Amino acid sequence: MAKTIIKTVDLRKTYMQGRIPVEALREVNLEVREGEFLSVLGPSGSGKSTLLNLIGALDKPTGGKLFIENIDVSALNDNQLADLRIKIGFVFQFFNLIPRFTARENVELPMSIAGLSKGERRKRAEELLQMVGLASRMNHKPTELSGGEQQRVAIARALANNPRFLLMDEPTGNIDSKNAYEIIRLVKRLNEDKGVTIIMVTHDQQLAAEAKRIVYMLDGMIVRETVS
Numbered sequence: 592m593a594k595t596i597i598k599t600v601d602l603r604k605t606y607m608q609g610r611i612p613v614e615a616l617r618e619v620n621l622e623v624r625e626g627e628f629l630s631v632l633g634p635s636g637s638g639k640s641t642l643l644n645l646i647g648a649l650d651k652p653t654g655g656k657l658f659i660e661n662i663d664v665s666a667l668n669d670n671q672l673a674d675l676r677i678k679i680g681f682v683f684q685f686f687n688l689i690p691r692f693t694a695r696e697n698v699e700l701p702m703s704i705a706g707l708s709k710g711e712r713r714k715r716a717e718e719l720l721q722m723v724g725l726a727s728r729m730n731h732k733p734t735e736l737s738g739g740e741q742q743r744v745a746i747a748r749a750l751a752n753n754p755r756f757l758l759m760d761e762p763t764g765n766i767d768s769k770n771a772y773e774i775i776r777l778v779k780r781l782n783e784d785k786g787v788t789i790i791m792v793t794h795d796q797q798l799a800a801e802a803k804r805i806v807y808m809l810d811g812m813i814v815r816e817t818v819s
């Protein structure tokens with residue numbers, strides 16, 4: 592069996608809304624193995640983004656534990672957390688590209704943070720953009736690209752530092768259905784051909800069904816799971 596790369600144990604997140612606690616996540620236990628393509632499906636407010644942000648080390652839990660490759664993430668200091676984040680690919684609903692940068696420069700950015708030379712960055716950015724079908728759009732800025740193209744740049748950027756896994760929060764939430772289908776095809780190809788481990792959050796049942804494993808969330812809890 593493939594090795595476990597993500598494991599949550601009774602993971603909790605409680606936000607304080609003034610003096611009123613909002614339990615966004617309650618005792619979530621999830622294990623993800625290398626090479627899996629998993630979707631997290633649930634209605635608005637069920638805690639999907641909260642869970643993904645915790646797994647991506649973008650936010651800290653208020654209870655329970657998160658292990659990434661057997662490392663207890665809650666025990667890491669800020670420098671160690673920053674090093675960990677470099678190894679996690681995150682794709683956001685609103686792409687989050689830098690507007691004044693071209694597609695290639697956007698993809699190069701995480702590699703400069705990781706300390707790659709200019710030549711290496713450029714070569715890898717071009718390879719990645721080619722892989723997502725944007726060879727002819729490398730010098731375009733985000734405003735000169737369609738929503739689907741922008742999201743493909745964001746996926747290339749997320750893959751820049753060879754992440755251990757890819758986290759996607761509603762990656763097709765702002766894309767028309769034709770382009771959404773293209774994105775899903777790309778995601779499946781990354782999983783099946785390149786072996787990238789993927790967790791995709793969505794409230795779209797049809798999209799979720801593209802993954803082999805579906806985890807259902809409701810009121811901050813995992814309530815059901817199916818494997819096809």
Ligand SMILES: Nc1ncnc2c1ncn2[C@@H]1O[C@H](COP(=O)(O)OP(=O)(O)OP(=O)(O)O)[C@@H](O)[C@H]1O
Pocket residue numbers: 606607608613614615633634635636637638639640641642794
């Ligand atoms: N920063 C915050 N402060 C207070 N409450 C929050 C905060 N972020 C999220 N919440 C609450 O936590 C719960 C879970 O939110 P979350 O964003 O994880 O839901 P979601 O499943 O991603 O929803 P959607 O499908 O709308 O994106 C909601 O009740 C939300 O209002």
Ligand SMILES: [Mg+2]
Pocket residue numbers: 639640641760
């Ligand atoms: Mg969300």
